[in-house]
Amino acid sequence: MTLLEVRDLTVTYPNGAAAVRGVDLSLDSGSKLGVAGESGCGKSTLALALLRLLPAGTEVGGEILLDGEDVLKMRWGQVRAVRWAGASIVFQGAMHSLNPVHRVGDQIAEPILLHGGAGAAAARKRTGELLEQVGLPTARARAYPHELSGGQRQRVMIAMALACDPKLVIADEPTTALDVMIQAQILRLIEQLVSEQELGLIMISHDLAVLADTCDRLAVMYAGRVVEEGPARAVYEDALHPYGKALSGAFPRIGDPASRFAPRGLPGDPPDPSDLPSGCTFHPRCPVALDGCEVEDQWLREGAPGRRAACVHVGAAVRSTT
Ligand SMILES: Nc1ncnc2c1ncn2[C@@H]1O[C@H](COP(=O)(O)OP(=O)(O)OP(=O)(O)O)[C@@H](O)[C@H]1O
Numbered sequence: 256m257t258l259l260e261v262r263d264l265t266v267t268y269p270n271g272a273a274a275v276r277g278v279d280l281s282l283d284s285g286s287k288l289g290v291a292g293e294s295g296c297g298k299s300t301l302a303l304a305l306l307r308l309l310p311a312g313t314e315v316g317g318e319i320l321l322d323g324e325d326v327l328k329m330r331w332g333q334v335r336a337v338r339w340a341g342a343s344i345v346f347q348g349a350m351h352s353l354n355p356v357h358r359v360g361d362q363i364a365e366p367i368l369l370h371g372g373a374g375a376a377a378a379r380k381r382t383g384e385l386l387e388q389v390g391l392p393t394a395r396a397r398a399y400p401h402e403l404s405g406g407q408r409q410r411v412m413i414a415m416a417l418a419c420d421p422k423l424v425i426a427d428e429p430t431t432a433l434d435v436m437i438q439a440q441i442l443r444l445i446e447q448l449v450s451e452q453e454l455g456l457i458m459i460s461h462d463l464a465v466l467a468d469t470c471d472r473l474a475v476m477y478a479g480r481v482v483e484e485g486p487a488r489a490v491y492e493d494a495l496h497p498y499g500k501a502l503s504g505a506f507p508r509i510g511d512p513a514s515r516f517a518p519r520g521l522p523g524d525p526p527d528p529s530d531l532p533s534g535c536t537f538h539p540r541c542p543v544a545l546d547g548c549e550v551e552d553q554w555l556r557e558g559a560p561g562r563r564a565a566c567v568h569v570g571a572a573v574r575s576t577t
């Protein structure tokens with residue numbers, strides 16, 4: 256069943272930065288979508304837009320249908336309800352945002368008391384269950400954040416995200432600040448929770464290898480657009496878009512010693528969203544650009560069944576250019 260359908264989403268910050276420029280996404284319950292791309296390509300902006308968490312004055316267009324209802328058209332009361340019970344975000348480095356002077360159990364219980372309508376005893380019981388679900392002993396509820404390791408704090412953040420039984424979890428770089436072993440544990444935990452509870456998951460990372468390992472489908476973003484989308488393994492191992500190829504080449508493949516010595520890094524930086532290149536925005540960095548690429552904008556085209564990429568070298572256009 257379709258849980259989330261994003262249509263032609265655009266986000267322009269008050270300073271004119273066009274950070275998201277016509278993104279379409281779809282996510283079923285119980286499935287995991289990875290969103291990849293270099294720093295500044297609009298991944299967090301997309302995540303924040305889904306729950307209307309962008310700064311005042313930001314222009315947002317398009318549709319964000321959560322269970323068929325457009326989040327962008329909801330009144331504030333509905334948006335607040337969605338933020339607690341419909342969808343929740345685990346932020347980049349969020350484990351540092353736990354309140355240092357409150358016990359973690361009280362911090363997990365707070366949204367259950369406020370938004371779940373539970374009494375103190377029921378909230379305490381639920382907190383214990385959530386801690387166990389994320390692999391922490393119930394007794395850790397009495398700990399203060401500084402008494403926990405980084406991995407344990409991130410587990411607490413995940414417990415908080417699950418506190419009101421959301422249908423959708425958005426994880427924005429949930430493991431970036433953790434070491435590799437703990438990162439793997441947290442990723443397995445997220446995977447397990449998604450499959451047990453039939454949640455929808457959007458996992459954001461700049462690391463395609465992590466996403467390919469965790470997610471069913473992958474969307475690769477560049478300059479505020481999805482430039483490639485398809486089954487996660489296929490996109491990682493055999494990207495259709497030159498940017499997707501470069502991005503997957505930029506990370507070593509597990510078990511492939513050769514890739515350690517030959518990462519295909521990409522020259523230059525992603526463009527400034529206030530001053531985007533003409534035509535295909537990737538053209539200044541593209542190793543296979545053609546003469547027309549400076550002029551002609553590109554939208555996703557069908558490259559193979561279930562796979563799309565926004566490049567002149569890929570299939571036939573399925574959406575008219577603007
Ligand atoms: N509040 C803001 N006002 C103006 N521009 C912003 C704001 N927040 C982000 N941007 C710009 O929007 C673009 C996209 O930023 P965003 O944080 O979504 O990127 P990202 O893909 O999440 O990057 P990272 O991997 O570094 O987290 C960037 O160019 C950024 O400078």
Ligand code: SF4
Binds near residue numbers: 541544545553
């Ligand atoms: S459309 Fe042109 S510039 Fe853009 S990715 Fe394809 S070949 Fe490169």
Ligand SMILES: [Mg+2]
Binds near residue numbers: 298299300347427
């Ligand atoms: Mg980000």
